[in-house]
Amino acid sequence: MKGHIIVRLEVPGVIQYRDIMLRTLSATCKLIGPGPGARSSRASLFSAHFVSAVGEAYNNIALHGYAGHEPGTIRMEIEQGPDWIRVVLADTGASFDPAQARPPDLDALPESGLGVFIMQSFVDEVTYVPGHPNLLTLFKRLDQPREASPHSRRRAPAERS
Amino acid sequence: MLFTTSADNDVTVLRIEGELDAVSVTDIRAALNTIAEGKPARVEVDLSALRLIDSSGVGAIVSLFKAVRAYGGSLTTTGVHGQPLAIFRLLRLDRVLMG
Numbered sequence: 730m731k732g733h734i735i736v737r738l739e740v741p742g743v744i745q746y747r748d749i750m751l752r753t754l755s756a757t758c759k760l761i762g763p764g765p766g767a768r769s770s771r772a773s774l775f776s777a778h779f780v781s782a783v784g785e786a787y788n789n790i791a792l793h794g795y796a797g798h799e800p801g802t803i804r805m806e807i808e809q810g811p812d813w814i815r816v817v818l819a820d821t822g823a824s825f826d827p828a829q830a831r832p833p834d835l836d837a838l839p840e841s842g843l844g845v846f847i848m849q850s851f852v853d854e855v856t857y858v859p860g861h862p863n864l865l866t867l868f869k870r871l872d873q874p875r876e877a878s879p880h881s882r883r884r885a886p887a888e889r890s
Numbered sequence: 891m892l893f894t895t896s897a898d899n900d901v902t903v904l905r906i907e908g909e910l911d912a913v914s915v916t917d918i919r920a921a922l923n924t925i926a927e928g929k930p931a932r933v934e935v936d937l938s939a940l941r942l943i944d945s946s947g948v949g950a951i952v953s954l955f956k957a958v959r960a961y962g963g964s965l966t967t968t969g970v971h972g973q974p975l976a977i978f979r980l981l982r983l984d985r986v987l988m989g
Contacts (some may be wrong), residue, residue, distance in 0.1 A: 744912050751942075777973035784944050788912045835982050840952045843945040843981065850980055 732810035735760075742800035742820055744791045747784065750805055754816065755780050757807050761814055761871055772871065778851035779869045783816050785844035786865055794822025794863070804862070812871040817864055824859035893918055900931035907939035910947030922950060926957035933958050934989075938969025943977055955987060 738753055740746035758776035783805075790803050801821040808815040830845040849855055854868040891914035892907040902925055910918070925933060935951060937943075943951075951967070958965045966989030970978055978984045 747911070747913060748909075773972070774976060777976045780942075781944065781973060781977060784911070784942075788944065788946070792912065838952050838956065838983075838986065840949040840956075841945075843948060847945055847977065847980065851976075 730810065730813070732808045732813070732815065734806055734808045736805070736807040738807075739802050739804040742791050742795045742803045742822065744788065746803075747787050747791065750787055750803070751780055751784050754783055754805070754807065757809065758814065760809060761812065775869065775871050779814060779816075779867070782848045782851040782867055782869070783818070785848040786818055786867065788844055789825065789827075789848075790818065790820045790822055790863075790865075794820055794825065796823075813869065815866060815868045817866045819862040819864055821862050824863050826857050826859065827855055827865075828857065891917060893921060895921060895925065897928075897930065901934060902928065902930040902932070903934045903936060905936040905939065909942040910940060910950065911942060911944040912946040915946045915950050918950060922954045922957075926954060926961075929961050929963065930958075931963050933963060933965040935965065935967045935987075936969055937967050937974055938971070940970075940974050941972065943974040948977060948981060948983070951987070952983070 736753060736757055738750060740749055755776060758779055759772075761772070761775065787803060791800070795801065804819040806817045806819075808817075827845045827849060830842075833839045833842050833846050848867070852867045852869045854866070856866040856868075858864040891909055894905045896903045904921070904925060906918070908914070933954070935954075955965045965987065967978075967987045968989055970984070970988055975984070978988065
Protein backbone atom coordinates (compact mmCIF):
# COMPACT_ATOMS: atom_id res chain seq x y z
CA MET A 730 0.00 0.00 0.00
CA LYS A 731 1.62 3.21 -1.16
CA GLY A 732 0.81 6.73 -0.16
CA HIS A 733 2.66 9.99 -0.20
CA ILE A 734 5.79 10.55 1.81
CA ILE A 735 5.08 13.94 3.16
CA VAL A 736 7.61 14.38 5.91
CA ARG A 737 11.21 13.42 6.42
CA LEU A 738 12.77 14.63 9.62
CA GLU A 739 16.10 13.74 11.16
CA VAL A 740 17.13 14.83 14.63
CA PRO A 741 19.93 13.98 17.03
CA GLY A 742 19.03 10.73 18.76
CA VAL A 743 18.61 12.20 22.23
CA ILE A 744 15.47 12.54 24.26
CA GLN A 745 15.42 16.32 24.14
CA TYR A 746 14.40 16.27 20.48
CA ARG A 747 11.41 14.04 21.09
CA ASP A 748 9.02 16.96 21.24
CA ILE A 749 10.05 18.19 17.80
CA MET A 750 9.33 14.79 16.30
CA LEU A 751 6.00 14.32 18.01
CA ARG A 752 4.67 17.78 17.31
CA THR A 753 5.47 17.29 13.65
CA LEU A 754 3.74 13.94 13.71
CA SER A 755 0.73 15.31 15.57
CA ALA A 756 0.29 18.02 12.96
CA THR A 757 0.53 15.40 10.22
CA CYS A 758 -2.12 13.23 11.85
CA LYS A 759 -4.58 16.10 11.47
CA LEU A 760 -4.38 15.57 7.71
CA ILE A 761 -5.75 12.05 8.00
CA GLY A 762 -9.45 11.40 7.69
CA PRO A 763 -12.08 14.13 7.95
CA GLY A 764 -11.41 17.38 6.17
CA PRO A 765 -10.12 20.54 7.78
CA GLY A 766 -12.28 21.71 10.61
CA ALA A 767 -14.03 18.38 10.96
CA ARG A 768 -12.04 16.89 13.78
CA SER A 769 -14.09 14.00 15.04
CA SER A 770 -13.46 12.41 18.37
CA ARG A 771 -12.38 9.30 16.49
CA ALA A 772 -9.78 11.28 14.57
CA SER A 773 -8.53 12.82 17.80
CA LEU A 774 -8.23 9.40 19.37
CA PHE A 775 -6.41 8.14 16.26
CA SER A 776 -3.88 10.92 16.67
CA ALA A 777 -3.52 10.36 20.41
CA HIS A 778 -2.89 6.67 19.89
CA PHE A 779 -0.44 7.02 17.04
CA VAL A 780 1.56 9.85 18.59
CA SER A 781 1.78 7.80 21.78
CA ALA A 782 3.08 4.80 19.86
CA VAL A 783 5.73 6.75 17.98
CA GLY A 784 6.70 8.55 21.17
CA GLU A 785 7.40 5.29 22.94
CA ALA A 786 9.42 4.08 19.96
CA TYR A 787 11.44 7.28 20.06
CA ASN A 788 12.06 6.85 23.78
CA ASN A 789 13.38 3.34 23.25
CA ILE A 790 15.83 4.45 20.60
CA ALA A 791 17.10 7.52 22.45
CA LEU A 792 17.22 6.00 25.93
CA HIS A 793 18.18 2.42 25.15
CA GLY A 794 19.33 2.09 21.57
CA TYR A 795 21.91 4.81 21.92
CA ALA A 796 22.64 4.24 25.60
CA GLY A 797 26.30 4.02 26.46
CA HIS A 798 27.74 5.50 23.32
CA GLU A 799 27.68 8.59 21.20
CA PRO A 800 24.16 8.86 19.83
CA GLY A 801 23.52 8.92 16.14
CA THR A 802 20.37 10.37 14.67
CA ILE A 803 16.76 9.32 14.53
CA ARG A 804 15.22 9.70 11.14
CA MET A 805 11.44 9.76 10.78
CA GLU A 806 9.64 9.33 7.51
CA ILE A 807 5.88 9.84 7.46
CA GLU A 808 3.85 8.34 4.66
CA GLN A 809 0.20 9.30 4.40
CA GLY A 810 -2.77 7.64 2.77
CA PRO A 811 -6.39 8.78 2.71
CA ASP A 812 -7.22 6.99 5.92
CA TRP A 813 -3.92 5.63 7.16
CA ILE A 814 -0.49 6.70 8.23
CA ARG A 815 2.85 4.93 8.24
CA VAL A 816 5.95 6.05 10.09
CA VAL A 817 9.39 4.58 9.64
CA LEU A 818 11.98 5.34 12.29
CA ALA A 819 15.61 4.69 11.39
CA ASP A 820 18.47 4.62 13.86
CA THR A 821 21.99 3.25 14.14
CA GLY A 822 21.84 2.24 17.78
CA ALA A 823 21.62 -1.17 19.37
CA SER A 824 19.00 -3.33 17.73
CA PHE A 825 15.95 -4.35 19.69
CA ASP A 826 13.08 -6.29 18.23
CA PRO A 827 9.87 -5.24 20.01
CA ALA A 828 8.44 -8.70 19.34
CA GLN A 829 10.91 -10.00 21.91
CA ALA A 830 9.57 -7.80 24.69
CA ARG A 831 7.55 -9.61 27.32
CA PRO A 832 4.05 -8.24 27.85
CA PRO A 833 3.75 -6.43 31.18
CA ASP A 834 1.64 -7.79 34.01
CA LEU A 835 -0.77 -4.88 34.28
CA ASP A 836 -2.35 -6.21 37.44
CA ALA A 837 0.98 -5.75 39.19
CA LEU A 838 0.95 -2.00 38.38
CA PRO A 839 4.37 -1.94 36.78
CA GLU A 840 6.32 1.30 36.87
CA SER A 841 8.49 0.46 33.88
CA GLY A 842 8.56 -1.75 30.84
CA LEU A 843 5.36 -0.34 29.41
CA GLY A 844 6.67 1.44 26.36
CA VAL A 845 6.69 -1.43 23.89
CA PHE A 846 3.26 -2.59 25.07
CA ILE A 847 1.83 0.89 24.48
CA MET A 848 3.47 1.11 21.08
CA GLN A 849 2.18 -2.27 19.93
CA SER A 850 -1.30 -1.73 21.31
CA PHE A 851 -1.94 1.60 19.64
CA VAL A 852 -1.06 0.69 16.04
CA ASP A 853 -2.28 -1.91 13.56
CA GLU A 854 1.12 -3.16 12.44
CA VAL A 855 4.64 -3.10 13.83
CA THR A 856 7.50 -4.21 11.62
CA TYR A 857 11.14 -4.28 12.68
CA VAL A 858 14.17 -4.90 10.56
CA PRO A 859 17.44 -4.81 12.48
CA GLY A 860 20.48 -3.57 10.68
CA HIS A 861 22.41 -0.46 9.88
CA PRO A 862 20.13 1.37 10.16
CA ASN A 863 17.50 -0.38 12.24
CA LEU A 864 14.10 0.23 10.69
CA LEU A 865 10.95 0.32 12.77
CA THR A 866 7.71 0.76 10.86
CA LEU A 867 4.42 1.63 12.55
CA PHE A 868 1.20 1.58 10.58
CA LYS A 869 -2.27 2.66 11.63
CA ARG A 870 -5.53 2.90 9.78
CA LEU A 871 -8.22 5.34 10.76
CA ASP A 872 -11.32 3.37 9.89
CA GLN A 873 -10.62 0.21 11.82
CA PRO A 874 -11.05 0.82 15.52
CA ARG A 875 -9.33 -1.99 17.28
CA GLU A 876 -9.16 -3.38 20.76
CA ALA A 877 -5.79 -2.87 22.41
CA SER A 878 -4.04 -6.05 21.34
CA PRO A 879 -0.31 -6.14 20.70
CA HIS A 880 0.60 -7.15 17.17
CA SER A 881 4.13 -7.41 15.95
CA ARG A 882 5.72 -8.92 12.90
CA ARG A 883 9.37 -9.21 12.08
CA ARG A 884 10.56 -9.17 8.50
CA ALA A 885 13.46 -11.32 7.41
CA PRO A 886 16.56 -9.41 6.34
CA ALA A 887 15.99 -10.42 2.72
CA GLU A 888 12.81 -8.36 2.71
CA ARG A 889 14.63 -5.20 3.68
CA SER A 890 14.19 -2.51 1.07
CA MET B 891 5.53 20.66 32.11
CA LEU B 892 4.44 22.66 35.12
CA PHE B 893 3.25 21.37 38.43
CA THR B 894 2.00 22.77 41.71
CA THR B 895 1.29 21.23 45.05
CA SER B 896 -1.04 22.43 47.76
CA ALA B 897 -1.98 20.96 51.09
CA ASP B 898 -5.13 21.42 53.11
CA ASN B 899 -5.54 19.38 56.28
CA ASP B 900 -4.81 15.83 55.26
CA VAL B 901 -5.26 16.31 51.53
CA THR B 902 -2.43 17.14 49.18
CA VAL B 903 -3.34 18.22 45.68
CA LEU B 904 -0.77 17.84 42.94
CA ARG B 905 -1.66 19.56 39.69
CA ILE B 906 0.35 18.66 36.58
CA GLU B 907 0.10 20.69 33.38
CA GLY B 908 1.42 20.15 29.91
CA GLU B 909 3.35 16.98 29.10
CA LEU B 910 4.63 14.41 31.59
CA ASP B 911 7.11 12.34 29.61
CA ALA B 912 10.65 11.03 29.51
CA VAL B 913 11.95 14.56 29.14
CA SER B 914 9.99 16.25 31.93
CA VAL B 915 9.60 13.43 34.44
CA THR B 916 12.98 14.13 36.05
CA ASP B 917 11.69 17.57 37.04
CA ILE B 918 8.89 16.16 39.17
CA ARG B 919 10.43 13.15 40.90
CA ALA B 920 11.76 15.12 43.85
CA ALA B 921 8.35 16.67 44.42
CA LEU B 922 6.69 13.25 44.31
CA ASN B 923 9.13 11.95 46.91
CA THR B 924 8.39 14.95 49.13
CA ILE B 925 4.65 14.30 48.90
CA ALA B 926 5.06 10.66 49.88
CA GLU B 927 7.38 11.53 52.75
CA GLY B 928 4.75 13.87 54.17
CA LYS B 929 2.32 10.94 54.40
CA PRO B 930 -0.90 12.84 53.68
CA ALA B 931 -4.01 10.73 54.14
CA ARG B 932 -5.22 11.63 50.68
CA VAL B 933 -3.43 12.70 47.53
CA GLU B 934 -5.33 14.08 44.60
CA VAL B 935 -3.51 14.34 41.30
CA ASP B 936 -5.24 16.89 39.09
CA LEU B 937 -4.54 16.02 35.45
CA SER B 938 -7.18 18.28 33.91
CA ALA B 939 -4.43 20.34 32.24
CA LEU B 940 -2.24 17.41 31.23
CA ARG B 941 -2.05 17.07 27.47
CA LEU B 942 0.27 14.14 27.03
CA ILE B 943 1.77 11.35 29.11
CA ASP B 944 4.10 8.53 28.17
CA SER B 945 5.28 5.39 29.90
CA SER B 946 7.81 7.37 31.93
CA GLY B 947 5.13 9.69 33.22
CA VAL B 948 2.87 6.77 34.02
CA GLY B 949 5.69 5.17 35.95
CA ALA B 950 6.11 8.26 38.09
CA ILE B 951 2.43 8.45 38.98
CA VAL B 952 2.21 4.72 39.69
CA SER B 953 5.30 4.98 41.88
CA LEU B 954 3.64 7.72 43.92
CA PHE B 955 0.45 5.69 44.13
CA LYS B 956 2.33 2.71 45.53
CA ALA B 957 4.24 4.88 48.01
CA VAL B 958 1.04 6.46 49.29
CA ARG B 959 -0.73 3.15 49.51
CA ALA B 960 2.21 1.64 51.40
CA TYR B 961 1.55 3.86 54.43
CA GLY B 962 -2.21 3.47 54.19
CA GLY B 963 -3.06 6.64 52.28
CA SER B 964 -5.15 6.98 49.15
CA LEU B 965 -4.37 8.53 45.77
CA THR B 966 -6.78 9.40 43.03
CA THR B 967 -6.41 11.21 39.74
CA THR B 968 -8.95 13.71 38.49
CA GLY B 969 -9.66 15.41 35.19
CA VAL B 970 -7.98 12.78 33.03
CA HIS B 971 -8.91 13.26 29.39
CA GLY B 972 -7.60 13.02 25.83
CA GLN B 973 -4.35 11.15 25.26
CA PRO B 974 -3.67 10.55 28.98
CA LEU B 975 -7.10 8.96 29.31
CA ALA B 976 -6.35 6.67 26.37
CA ILE B 977 -3.13 5.61 28.07
CA PHE B 978 -4.86 5.06 31.43
CA ARG B 979 -7.54 2.92 29.83
CA LEU B 980 -5.02 0.81 27.93
CA LEU B 981 -3.01 0.15 31.10
CA ARG B 982 -6.20 -0.37 33.15
CA LEU B 983 -5.16 2.49 35.41
CA ASP B 984 -8.61 4.04 35.11
CA ARG B 985 -9.88 1.31 37.41
CA VAL B 986 -7.20 1.96 40.00
CA LEU B 987 -6.38 5.66 39.91
CA MET B 988 -9.40 7.52 38.67
CA GLY B 989 -11.79 8.78 41.27
